[in-house]
Amino acid sequence: xxxxxxxxSWVICKSGTSVxxxxxxxxxxxxxxxxxxxxxxxxxxxMATSNEGSKATYEQGVEKDKFLxxxxxxxxxxxxxxxxxxxxxSFYICSAVLAGGNGExxxxxxxxxxVL
Amino acid sequence: xxSVTQMEGPVTLSEEAFLTINCTYTATGYPSLFWYxxxxxxGLQLLLKATKADDKGSNKGFxxxxxxxxxxxxxxxxxVQVSDSAVxxxxxxxxxxxxxxxxxxxxxxxP
Numbered sequence: 001x002x003x004x005x006x007x008x009s010w011v012i013c014k015s016g017t018s019v020x021x022x023x024x025x026x027x028x029x030x031x032x033x034x035x036x037x038x039x040x041x042x043x044x045x046x047m048a049t050s051n052e053g054s055k056a057t058y059e060q061g062v063e064k065d066k067f068l069x070x071x072x073x074x075x076x077x078x079x080x081x082x083x084x085x086x087x088x089x090s091f092y093i094c095s096a097v098l099a100g101g102n103g104e105x106x107x108x109x110x111x112x113x114x115v116l
Numbered sequence: 117x118x119s120v121t122q123m124e125g126p127v128t129l130s131e132e133a134f135l136t137i138n139c140t141y142t143a144t145g146y147p148s149l150f151w152y153x154x155x156x157x158x159g160l161q162l163l164l165k166a167t168k169a170d171d172k173g174s175n176k177g178f179x180x181x182x183x184x185x186x187x188x189x190x191x192x193x194x195x196v197q198v199s200d201s202a203v204x205x206x207x208x209x210x211x212x213x214x215x216x217x218x219x220x221x222x223x224x225x226x227p
Contacts, residue, residue, distance in 0.1 A: 004159055034214070043120070044205065044217040093160070095215075105215065107152070107160035 002028045004096050006108035013084055014116055020080045021111045023094030029074035030096035034105070035067075038091040047092075050077045084115040118143040122206050122218030129196055129225055137191040137221050139180075139206035147208040149173075149182050149189040150215070154203045163191075163204070198225045 003026040013019050023033055031052050036044040048069050049057045056069035066088075068080040077096075081088050093110040123138040141149065148167045152160040164173030169184035178193045189206060206218040 006159075009157075036217075038220075041124075041219060043219050044215075046214055049214070095160075104162065107154075109157060109159040110154075 002026075002096075002098055002106045004030075004094065004106045004108040006092075006094055006111050008111060009109060010112040010114075012114045012116065015085050016083055018080055018082045019084055019113060020078055021092055021094075021113070023077045023079070023096070023108050025075045025096045025106070028096075028098050028106075030077075030098065031074065032097040033071060033077040034095045034097075035069060035077070035079050036093045036095070038093065038110075044093060047079075081113065084113070086115045089113055089115045118147070118208060118210075118216045120206050120208055120216055120218035123221050124219070126222040126224060129223070131198055131225055131227050132195045133225075135191070135193040135196045135200075135223070137204055137206075137223070139189045139191065139218060141187050141189065141206075141208050143187075143208055143210075143216075145210065146184070147210050149180070150207045150209060151178070151180055151189070151191050152205040152207060152217075154205070154220075156202070160205060196223075196225050198227055201225045 005024045007022045033050040035047045038044045047062045050069045050071040052071045058064045071077040095105040095107045119142045121140050150165045151163040153163045154160045164175040166173040166182035172181045180191045203220045203222050205220045207215045
């Protein structure tokens with residue numbers, strides 16, 4: 001099956017620094033990728049839809065200047081958490097749609113961010 | 117708005133026990149319903165799905181039936197194994213590639 005890989009799987013950073021999380025589709029091309037966030041004991045919440053070669057579409061309430069998304073190629077999308085603060089600590093998951101497929105989503109393993 | 121309510125975990129069962137993880141949803145219209153599973157260190161994987169009322173999705177011994185009258189999609193398995201230990205997510209989908217997830221239920225099976 002199609003594989004999506006995220007890196008890093010976990011990261012600890014100091015408050016005020018920026019952190020980049022990568023999402024790669026390893027064996028297929030993905031025109032669309034999604035970024036989700038999960039707080040403890042809460043649902044996975046969709047943050048934004050990332051389309052290759054265009055600006056990301058953010059869900060209501062998500063700060064686009066805080067969470068920078070770049071989808072520069074058909075196999076890579078990045079999420080940069082800028083000037084991270086402890087409240088940004090969370091579990092971030094990406095998913096990708098197989099180009100030309102039936103719309104099935106393939107998920108990465110997730111990245112846990114801890115901001116001290 | 118659309119939402120999914122899932123049984124709170126964690127759930128701990130002995131091997132060969134019967135499993136039920138409850139899932140109910142609120143939506144306008146008739147979504148497709150999914151169960152995803154996340155094994156330790158891996159991404160979410162589609163476990164099973166149902167696209168219309170009374171459909172039954174099944175895979176790896178797991179089953180779930182789309183019940184329109186109770187807006188439910190409960191996950192069941194007759195005899196769980198240690199390898200079933202994972203986090204299970206219920207989700208609904210309207211075909212716009214955006215999934216609405218439940219909170220996830222962590223299942224631990226002890227030998």
